[in-house]
Each structure stands twice: as structure tokens, then as C-alpha cells.
Amino acid sequence: MTHxxxxxxxxxxxxxxxxxxxxxxxxxxxxxxxxEIMRMSNEHHxxxxxxxxxxxxxETNITTEPDTKDGKDRLISSISTxxxxxxxxxxxxxxxxxxxxxxxPRVHRRIGWKTGPIQPNGHLLPPWDESILNNVKxxxxxxxxxx
Amino acid sequence: MASITRREEADFVVVGSGASGAAVTWSLAxxxxxxxxxxxxxxINPKYYATNSPDWQYLQRTKWDYSPNVRKLPQDYPVNDENxxxxxxxxxxxxxxxIHWTAHVPRFHPSDxxxxxxxGVAEDWPISYFELEPYYDLNDKMMGCSGIxxxxxxxxxxxxxxxxxxxxxxxxxxxxxxxxLGWHWWPSDSHVNSIDYKGRKACNFCGPVGLNCERGARAxxxxxxIPDATKLGAEIRPNSTIYEIVSDPKGxxxxxxxxxxxxxxxxxxxxxxVVAANGIGTPRxxxxxxxxSHPTGLANSSGMVxxxxxxxxxxxxxxLLNDLPTPxxxxxxxxxxxxxxxxxxxxxxxxxxGYTFQIGRGQGPAATAIGNAPxxxxxxxxxxxxxxxxxxxxxxxxDLPEEINRVELDPKLTDRYGIxxxxxxxxxxxxxxxxxxxxVKQAEKVLxxxxxxxxxxxxxxxxxxxxLMGTARMGEDPSRSVVDNYGQAHDVDNLFIxxxxxxxxxGGVNPTPTIxxxxxxxxxxxxxxxxxLKS
Ligand SMILES: Cc1cc2nc3c(=O)[nH]c(=O)nc-3n(C[C@H](O)[C@H](O)[C@H](O)COP(=O)(O)OP(=O)(O)OC[C@H]3O[C@@H](n4cnc5c(N)ncnc54)[C@H](O)[C@@H]3O)c2cc1C
Numbered sequence: 001m002t003h004x005x006x007x008x009x010x011x012x013x014x015x016x017x018x019x020x021x022x023x024x025x026x027x028x029x030x031x032x033x034x035x036e037i038m039r040m041s042n043e044h045h046x047x048x049x050x051x052x053x054x055x056x057x058x059e060t061n062i063t064t065e066p067d068t069k070d071g072k073d074r075l076i077s078s079i080s081t082x083x084x085x086x087x088x089x090x091x092x093x094x095x096x097x098x099x100x101x102x103x104x105p106r107v108h109r110r111i112g113w114k115t116g117p118i119q120p121n122g123h124l125l126p127p128w129d130e131s132i133l134n135n136v137k138x139x140x141x142x143x144x145x146x147x
Numbered sequence: 148m149a150s151i152t153r154r155e156e157a158d159f160v161v162v163g164s165g166a167s168g169a170a171v172t173w174s175l176a177x178x179x180x181x182x183x184x185x186x187x188x189x190x191i192n193p194k195y196y197a198t199n200s201p202d203w204q205y206l207q208r209t210k211w212d213y214s215p216n217v218r219k220l221p222q223d224y225p226v227n228d229e230n231x232x233x234x235x236x237x238x239x240x241x242x243x244x245x246i247h248w249t250a251h252v253p254r255f256h257p258s259d260x261x262x263x264x265x266x267g268v269a270e271d272w273p274i275s276y277f278e279l280e281p282y283y284d285l286n287d288k289m290m291g292c293s294g295i296x297x298x299x300x301x302x303x304x305x306x307x308x309x310x311x312x313x314x315x316x317x318x319x320x321x322x323x324x325x326x327x328l329g330w331h332w333w334p335s336d337s338h339v340n341s342i343d344y345k346g347r348k349a350c351n352f353c354g355p356v357g358l359n360c361e362r363g364a365r366a367x368x369x370x371x372x373i374p375d376a377t378k379l380g381a382e383i384r385p386n387s388t389i390y391e392i393v394s395d396p397k398g399x400x401x402x403x404x405x406x407x408x409x410x411x412x413x414x415x416x417x418x419x420x421v422v423a424a425n426g427i428g429t430p431r432x433x434x435x436x437x438x439x440s441h442p443t444g445l446a447n448s449s450g451m452v453x454x455x456x457x458x459x460x461x462x463x464x465x466x467l468l469n470d471l472p473t474p475x476x477x478x479x480x481x482x483x484x485x486x487x488x489x490x491x492x493x494x495x496x497x498x499x500x501g502y503t504f505q506i507g508r509g510q511g512p513a514a515t516a517i518g519n520a521p522x523x524x525x526x527x528x529x530x531x532x533x534x535x536x537x538x539x540x541x542x543x544x545x546d547l548p549e550e551i552n553r554v555e556l557d558p559k560l561t562d563r564y565g566i567x568x569x570x571x572x573x574x575x576x577x578x579x580x581x582x583x584x585x586x587v588k589q590a591e592k593v594l595x596x597x598x599x600x601x602x603x604x605x606x607x608x609x610x611x612x613x614x615l616m617g618t619a620r621m622g623e624d625p626s627r628s629v630v631d632n633y634g635q636a637h638d639v640d641n642l643f644i645x646x647x648x649x650x651x652x653x654g655g656v657n658p659t660p661t662i663x664x665x666x667x668x669x670x671x672x673x674x675x676x677x678x679x680l681k682s
Pocket of ligand 1: 162163164165166167168185186187188213236237238239240241242243244245247248249250251252357387388389390423424425426428429432613614615645646647648657658659660662
């Protein structure tokens with residue numbers, strides 16, 4: 001498996017906290033989204049280096065968290081600290097993880113979303129029914145007449 | 148100049164091929180003028196629209212983002228909007244920002260043209276609604292309008308080309324809520340096909356209208372005006388970035404200097420120039436076209452070029468509709484109904500002019516999560532609560548012009564050719580703040596009536612600078628305006644401006660039908676009164 005960060009277990013643990021496992025689906029860490037995240041980071045400058053930067057910050061910060069907490073709590077509190085200290089890049093990090101997670105067909109199956117391009121199929125809407133206008137079309141015109 | 152390749156002279160060169168540039172190009176070509184339309188962006192093959200890709204959610208936030216500062220495509224110039232409360236969005240390609248637009252097309256009200264006389268604010272326009280009406284109609288025919296007559300908030304008008312887009316269960320629920328409050332609402336007018344029109348297919352309600360579709364259901368000028376214009380002999384020259392409009396010692400314009408895709412400078416001479424580069428791009432070019440005869444920038448003896456920038460101000464409320472038979476992401480995102488209950492001035496509200504309510508649907512999974520679900524233990528719960536149920540009611544408010552809101556040339560930031568980038572300075576005015584506070588309260592009332600839960604307020608949207616207006620405004624007084632009522636520059640009689648820059652005020656509705664109607668009216672004027680500019 002490709003890992004973006006030099007500390008793969010930390011990366012997986014962080015992603016599993018960002019989006020936790022649910023039902024029979026692993027969290028964002030266990031789902032194996034690394035190659036997708038890597039592609040997304042490489043294909044557009046917006047996300048370039050974002051994941052590594054954030055995991056580095058979390059890794060550095062975690063050493064300052066009190067060791068009275070258990071491992072997961074320390075990690076959560078380290079992520080929160082990074083979020084408040086670096087809000088802009090953290091927001092991009094969350095956007096990137098969410099994009100990768102919610103583009104995954106396994107997630108789509110779970111939430112009832114049809115995978116693939118949104119064209120050419122689209123959706124069906126009930127046809128236009130003019131009777132909905134019955135009330136409003138009885139309103140007196142109220143636009144202001146000025147030349 | 149000496150080393151620049153000189154092209155053959157055209158009657159007119161049009162700068163930009165978006166909503167207004169395409170309309171004027173078509174009309175001038177139809178009038179027998181020899182027209183070259185120069186566009187900095189490329190042709191976009193509809194095959195490559197994001198809606199055709201499984202990766203569309205990612206593309207929507209990167210290469211297809213609304214902001215040029217995020218996309219950073221080769222044809223995008225950077226916009227310094229650090230000092231603007233509202234961030235600028237636009238698209239640069241053949242078709243301009245209509246490649247990205249949502250195609251919601253309400254018209255201005257007659258009162259919008261008379262705000263000084265009626266309300267004592269800003270300035271009256273030098274034209275009236277009724278002078279513009281035939282051009283609105285012509286534009287609807289060219290773009291294709293879905294909608295229905297009988298709206299009590301607007302003057303009667305000729306029939307739309309197509310019936311309204313169906314409202315969907317969510318739209319119907321909101322319509323009933325407005326009915327129960329006794330408030331106005333009406334199906335949106337849209338330049339999206341509800342049935343097949345002029346070889347373009349009907350909408351199949353996939354959702355993100357702003358990403359465009361290969362069906363051509365949503366009108367954009369690359370598939371409406373432009374093909375018709377080229378059939379009439381107009382030339383569209385893509386990947387051509389104008390850096391200067393050239394004027395002679397007498398002050399007349401003689402053509403434009405531009406860079407080809409390869410970075411080669413060329414000169415396109417013309418008898419007349421029409422600028423249609425939008426409310427940010429147009430002042431940028433004019434300010435950059437200084438010369439001995441126009442030392443403060445082209446057509447800028449009034450000092451008004453770049454001033455009076457208006458966006459529309461947006462605010463509203465969001466909520467969840469939990470008991471609908473279909474998810475709220477099904478159906479075109481923003482083309483459902485509108486309400487103009489609060490459009491005209493009512494002194495008891497404490498602000499002048501007013502706003503239109505528009506409805507926004509839910510979005511796909513990633514956008515829903517990004518907007519609503521926090522990371523961590525609550526993520527799945529919040530996602531599930533919102534997905535397919537969230538819904539918004541937004542107000543688009545009339546943003547009155549103020550000279551301090553403006554576009555300048557950035558002293559440092561440039562595009563890839565070294566042309567100065569625009570610097571945007573803008574803050575929301577007091578009248579707008581009061582208007583938005585009012586709108587948020589009324590939006591909550593409607594959502595409550597509709598049975599929405601988890602209602603949250605949105606006091607101001609900031610990534611919504613898609614209506615770019617006022618920066619080369621029209622008027623009768625050359626010391627207070629840039630162009631006359633036909634879009635002809637006061638200072639230069641063979642220079643015309645046709646985009647949203649010429650707006651005197653913004654109205655409380657989306658501007659593009661008004662932009663296009665004004666462009667068609669300018670073209671009509673040239674066709675009939677400026678035959679001196681025809682070979
Ligand atoms: C996401 C989004 C949604 C929108 N939704 C709606 C809506 O629902 N209803 C509505 O009424 N409006 C909407 N709009 C706004 C609408 O798109 C604009 O009002 C309209 O396109 C403006 O037309 P224009 O001709 O002034 O400029 P544009 O359409 O922006 O075209 C300007 C063109 O000029 C070109 N250009 C600029 N500078 C140069 C240069 N130096 N050299 C060569 N070419 C140049 C640009 O590349 C561009 O193609 C929306 C816009 C966006 C971005």
C-alpha cells in the first residue's frame with residue numbers, strides 16, 4: 001500500500017479519526033484511500049503537500065499532549081490543536097479527505113448514491129403542474145409602473 | 148508597436164466572448180459588420196465537462212472551481228480580492244462565465260431604472276425598462292427561456308419559449324409555504340431547457356447546473372449566440388489575451404494589442420472596439436490602456452473607470468426537509484422558484500430597495516459533507532442528517548453603488564504575460580447590511596412554514612462575487628459616468644462597453660439577461676446609427 005507520510009500508522013490513525021469506521025465500512029484510514037489522495041494532491045496545486053504538512057504538524061504537536069490521556073484521545077486533541085492553529089490548511093486537508101472518501105464506490109453504496117458521472121442519466125422530477133399557481137396568480141400585480 | 152504582427156482591419160473587434168460579447172458579436176455580424184471576437188480562453192469541448200467524469204466532485208473544487216484564483220488555468224488572470232468582503236468568481240473561455248452560470252434569468256423591474264427618483268438613492272439609469280424590453284425578448288429567443296406568464300411582481304411580457312422547469316417536491320413544498328404566508332412566489336425563469344429547444348436537449352435534472360452538460364440543456368453563449376454568429380461570418384479567435392486597446396493622438400481607438408497562446412504579440416486593427424470583458428476585466432483593460440490622449444486610462448476622463456463596483460449581496464437561511472419523497476439533491480440546483488415579496492422599497496423596513504428570494508437545493512455527497520459534517524465522532528450522524536434533506540433559501544439583494552468599492556490595477560500582481568492583475572476593494576454597505584438582516588429573518592419564517600428543521604442563519608455569503616457590475620457605468624453626465632445610454636464611451640466615439648460594467652445600479656435580481664439585453668441594444672444602435680464604422 002502506498003503511504004504519503006513517512007509514519008504510515010500515524011497517517012492511518014489520523015484519517016480513521018477524521019472519518020471513523022461505520023457499519024461494515026472501515027474509516028477513511030482503513031479504506032485504503034492513499035493512492036486516491038495522492039492523485040488528488042498531485043493533479044491540482046490546491047491540495048499539493050496538504051496531507052503531509054498536516055500529518056507532520058500533528059506528529060510534532062502530539063509530543064506536547066499530556067500522556068495521561070490514552071493514545072486516541074491524545075491524537076484527537078493534537079488534531080484539534082492543529083485545526084485551531086492552522087485553520088486554512090486544515091480546512092483544505094479536511095476537504096481533501098472528504099473528497100477522497102465520498103468519491104469511493106463503497107461509500108456511495110452505503111449512502112445510496114449512484115457512482116459514476118452525473119450525466120447522462122440525471123434524475124426524474126414530477127412533471128410541471130400549473131395548478132400550483134392557483135393561489136399566487138390571484139395576487140394583484142404589485143410592480144411599480146415608471147417610465 | 149513596429150515589431151508587432153498586424154492583422155487585417157475588421158469593422159469591429161469585440162473583447163471577450165461571454166454573455167455580452169457573444170450577443171454583440173452575433174448582432175453586429177447579422178447587421179453585416181465584419182467582426183472579430185478575441186477571447187483569452189480556449190474553446191471547451193463539452194465532452195470534457197466535469198459532469199461527464201466520475202471525478203466530478205473533485206473537479207468541481209479544482210479545475211472547474213468557480214474562482215480563477217483556485218483554478219489557475221493558463222487563461223485565468225489572478226484577482227487580488229484580499230480587500231474585498233466578497234470574493235470574485237468568473238470563467239474565462241469561449242462562452243465566458245456562462246460556461247459556469249446557473250442560468251437563472253429574472254428581469255430587472257421598471258423601478259430598478261429609477262431608484263433616484265423613487266427612493267432618493269444612487270442614480271437613475273438613462274434608459275427605462277420599456278426601452279430594454281424588446282431586447283430582453285430577443286435575448287430569450289436566442290438563449291431559450293423556460294418560465295410562465297402571469298407573475299404579479301413583474302410587468303406582463305411576451306410568452307417564454309418553454310414551460311417552467313418542474314418544481315420538484317421540495318420546490319412545491321416551499322411554494323406552499325409562501326402561499327400560506329400570503330407572500331409572492333413564482334416559478335424561476337431560466338435559460339435551461341424544459342423541453343428540447345433549437346437542437347439542444349431538455350434538462351434531465353442531474354443537479355449541478357454550474358458544471359454544464361453535454362446535452363446543451365443549459366444555455367451558454369458558446370452553444371447559442373456564437374455558432375449563429377460564425378455562420379454569419381464573424382470570427383471567434385480564442386486564446387487571444389488583449390493587453391491594450393490602442394488609441395491614436397486624436398483619442399480614437401484603432402484596434403487592440405494582444406498575445407496569442409504562444410505569447411506572440413499581435414495587433415488587430417478595427418474601425419471600432421466593443422469591450423465585453425466583464426465588470427472586473429473591462430476596467431482592468433481600460434486602466435491599462437493609458438496613452439497620451441488618455442493619460443488616466445482609456446475613457447476615464449471622469450475618473451469613474453473601476454469605481455462603483457457592485458456585486459449582489461447574498462444571505463438567507465438553511466434547513467432540513469425530512470419528509471420529502473425524493474432527496475433534495477435531485478433537480479437543478481438553483482432553478483426552482485423565486486419570491487419578490489420584498490423587492491420594492493418599503494420605508495417601514497429601514498432600508499431602500501429590496502431583494503429576491505431564491506432556493507438552493509442539496510448537493511452531492513462530498514459537498515454535503517464539506518459544508519455540514521464535522522470531522523470526528525459526529526461525522527456520520529451529521530452527514531446522514533443533512534444528505535438529501537438540506538435546503539436553502541437565499542436572498543439576492545440590491546447592492547447600491549459606492550465609489551469606494553472599486554477595481555484598480557495591482558501594483559505587483561500580474562498574469563502570465565506580466566499584465567497587471569485587478570485589485571478589488573469592496574465592503575458591504577450599511578443599506579445592504581440592513582437589507583440582509585431583514586432577509587434572514589424572513590427566510591427563517593418561510594423555512595419554518597415549510598416544516599424545515601435545524602434551521603440555521605447565513606448572515607452573508609462571501610464566495611458569491613459572480614455578478615460583476617458598475618465599474619464603467621452609463622449616464623448622461625460625462626463627468627460622472629463612462630458611457631452614454633447606448634454604451635458608447637463619452638470620451639471616445641468608436642469605443643463601446645457592453646458588459647455588467649455599464650450598470651448604474653444592480654437591481655435585486657441576477658443580472659445576465661439585463662447585460663445581454665443592453666448588449667443587443669448597443670449593437671442595434673451601432674447597426675443603425677454608426678454605419679460609418681462599416682466597410
Ligand atoms: C458560478 C456562476 C453562476 C452564475 N449564475 C448566474 C445566474 O444564475 N444568473 C445570472 O444572471 N448570472 C449568473 N452568473 C453571472 C453571469 O455568468 C455573468 O453575469 C455573465 O456571464 C457576465 O457576462 P459578461 O459578458 O459581462 O462577462 P463574462 O461572461 O464573464 O465574459 C467575459 C469574457 O471576457 C474574456 N476576457 C476578459 N479579459 C480579457 C482579455 N484581456 N482578453 C481577452 N478576453 C478577455 C473572459 O475570458 C470572458 O470569456 C453566474 C456566474 C457564475 C460564475
